[in-house]
Amino acid sequence: MRVVMIGTGYVGLVSGACFADFGHHVTCVDKDASKIERLENGIMPIYEPGLDTLVETNVRAGRLDFTMDPKAAISEADIVFIAVGTPTRRGDGHADLQYVYAAAEEIAEYIDDYCVIVTKSTVPVGTGDEVEKIIAKARPRASFDVASNPEFLREGAAIDDFKRPDRVVVGAQTEEAFAAMQELYRPLYLNETPLLKTERRTAELIKYAANAFLATKISFINEISDLCDAVGANVQQVAKGIGLDNRIGSKFLHAGPGYGGSCFPKDTLALTKTAQDYGSPMSIIDTVIKVNDKRKASMVDRIVKACGGSVEGKTLAILGLTFKPGTDDMRDAPSLVIIPGLQALGANIRAYDPEGMEEAKGMFKDIELCDDAYHAMTGADAAVILTEWNEFRALNLKRVVETLSSNTLVDLRNIYPLDEVQNLDYHSIGRPNQPK
């Protein structure tokens, strides 16, 4: 099939490369000339494991190309995806749909024969209806359908998530559109991946409901972890104990410094705005958002307490800046709240992140960016693990103690087994300091 992907951000680029890998011909479109040029030269605009090789292989096979001028590709396309950004609109928290609607206008100009236009960007309920109206108004006689096909990719594991998804959701209004989408996802269909067909508005809501539910699980376990601290219980064992119940499931029950990233914060907020607009408020999600905001800020107090009640004039080594491992993405990362919070209390910050250093530059004032974890810890009064990168899981703890001027390690991701850290002044989340 001939596929066009409008937008070469995270979702568009990963999805485009994966569809090409399924054997389709994919043209990725972007307005950013330097991005297109870099992609044509094999330089990825984001860090995502395996993406560079996937792009290179498919470009070489003639199945994937990049352009700023989508006219020819759209006129020949069977399916055109809209995968542009839907950031939080400044001021009111709604998803900003200007790029989606601009893409719809552009598609309307060039479509020729029947084609399915699919929103892959996370868009509020009813956006598909608007896209349909825009195209129908501009081209009253054009033959097209508008479908919704939300993505459930996690940064850092996006290619695997795309190729081995738990499900594919397609929301459409006609059998013709469903048939085209089924053909597109044929390799997954043959693998017996469930393909859930719904009405378009339902598919749009599934995406928000999924992210909001996962965010709820995280805020839930974070509050349980505070209770574990208070009563002397172990949150990892509580998570295991409840997660073994299939009705609950073990995933997304890792306590930490609060969720971040480009999706959960934005999507939970947008969902509450939609709910308000339709007179059906979602007080659970309102609370999840508040709990998460408070969570990030409360990590500052936790670190101060671990440092003996004050960080004034102390140097802290921060290990990990990105919102999670496997990405260079800093959007809504807990580090953006925690580091300025510590600095406001007089701490000096030395920091290291395996992939996020370039992104982090300019996001923090007065911090020293270091070459590696040990460099960051050299002479520091304490080390704080903010992101659970694999290389922080395998620190030489003897060397950590020798490198720091104290032996204080604050682990906000609970990555160390308690019996391995008995020689340290070790502080984790929702776990007593002694192994049981």
Ligand code: UGA
């Ligand atoms: C999330 C969803 O997991 C994807 O299914 C979805 O497609 C994507 O948003 C999106 O809407 O595009 P992502 O933001 O890449 O993916 O990252 P997650 O792995 O979900 O992590 C989000 C945040 O939750 C991170 O800050 C992570 O540290 C935190 N988290 C995750 C926890 O604190 N505890 C957990 O148990 C899991």
